[in-house]
Amino acid sequence: MQRYFLANEAFNESSVKITGDDAKHIGRVMRMESGDTVICCTYEGDCYEVSLTSVEQDAIDAKVIRKLLDDPELPVHVTVAQGLPKGDKLETIVQKGTELGAASFIPVTMDRSIVKWQKAKQDKKRQRLEKIAKEASEQSHRRIVPHIKDLATTKELSQAFSNYDHVFVAYEETAKKGEQHLLSAALTSVNKQDKILLVIGPEGGFSPEEIEQMVESGATCCAFGPRILRTETASMYGLSVISYQLEILG
């Protein structure tokens, strides 16, 4: 069933008012009519099955049929800190990471990031990523939309490590040394509800100074398998194996 995330104002006790792009999508793209049902979610994670009662061009009314109880969220809160990659790779990372259960994303200007975000364009870039996260959450039946946080430097990121229970850095030098067990040791130390920060470097990887700074600040370097992954693939591997360890095996 089609799913839409709506601002809190849209929800009344037993009715929902859908406006803007979501109303257009329901009316014009999906060509739905009164009596059709969709799922509407607050950004806080409450989801309701609703039945459309009136479909106008820019405003749709619906009545709540039932609150949904299924919860497909990861049992841990995973933030992906991604070194700014080239081109539109960050969009891919946010889309796929949202499907795979990430709770938030932090774009990070790293020593080897070739791309720089101009101050004036940062808001626009964030809005674009927020839209991608919202659409991916709707498609993958999430209960929440991941947050896109402010652009940070590696130093600022390291200073915020204390906000997390675990900080795992995907470091290919660890992969080359064959130290595969570090990842399973790291993940088996995770408890449900823990906050995890996954740190992924840009195309050129981390500088030695960044690794030193992050390790000093408490990060654990892990190999994400023995093959060298492109920057946009590393978070997909990380989120998939966190799901496997905590949702499937756990």
Add this chain to the structure above:
Amino acid sequence: MQRYFLANEAFNESSVKITGDDAKHIGRVMRMESGDTVICCTYEGDCYEVSLTSVEQDAIDAKVIRKLLDDPELPVHVTVAQGLPKGDKLETIVQKGTELGAASFIPVTMDRSIVKWQKAKQDKKRQRLEKIAKEASEQSHRRIVPHIKDLATTKELSQAFSNYDHVFVAYEETAKKGEQHLLSAALTSVNKQDKILLVIGPEGGFSPEEIEQMVESGATCCAFGPRILRTETASMYGLSVISYQLEILG
């Protein structure tokens, strides 16, 4: 170190001759000179560190320094059978699947595939995917280049299930029922060197007839986590968790 897969003819006892696009890449793109080192691999999985002895425009000679012994290949042979998806998604699937360790790919025309491959264009499409697989293998330091197999139908695919030790179908109805444990039960039954077929549906999923046919032919339906993944994300999840179960935990 830069890595190139070369035809068997390129290798002599202790020397290598690099021609064509690879020679252009080394000479013009990487601007390498005599004395620089690269890695050259046969398509059978033998890799050598070589030192360039002569760099001409279209032909490069190199001498073998040593045979490489590290093996970053998955301990199982995973074939991804992918229902034909829209747009250039199959290219993404081959690129990411190669990074994540797949051994081969089978494009499959499924009941709900919107895209059809015209007979006349099949060779060209396969060549394009082979090029993507080669480049991704080079970048991710694989020892082999995954095979791109002939286009098949779901029926033909089912008839070939006996070639595999395990056939796992990513089926979202299993996910909706909350039967998460099926995937770990499936993966813990896998032994090293086994042949695994991962079957992934197109955007619209499998038809009930396809599921029935595959299950009758011996396939196991598994949920790939509790979230609904896009078609191009499912094989990434599957390959990542196979790596985790067999390379990291195993």
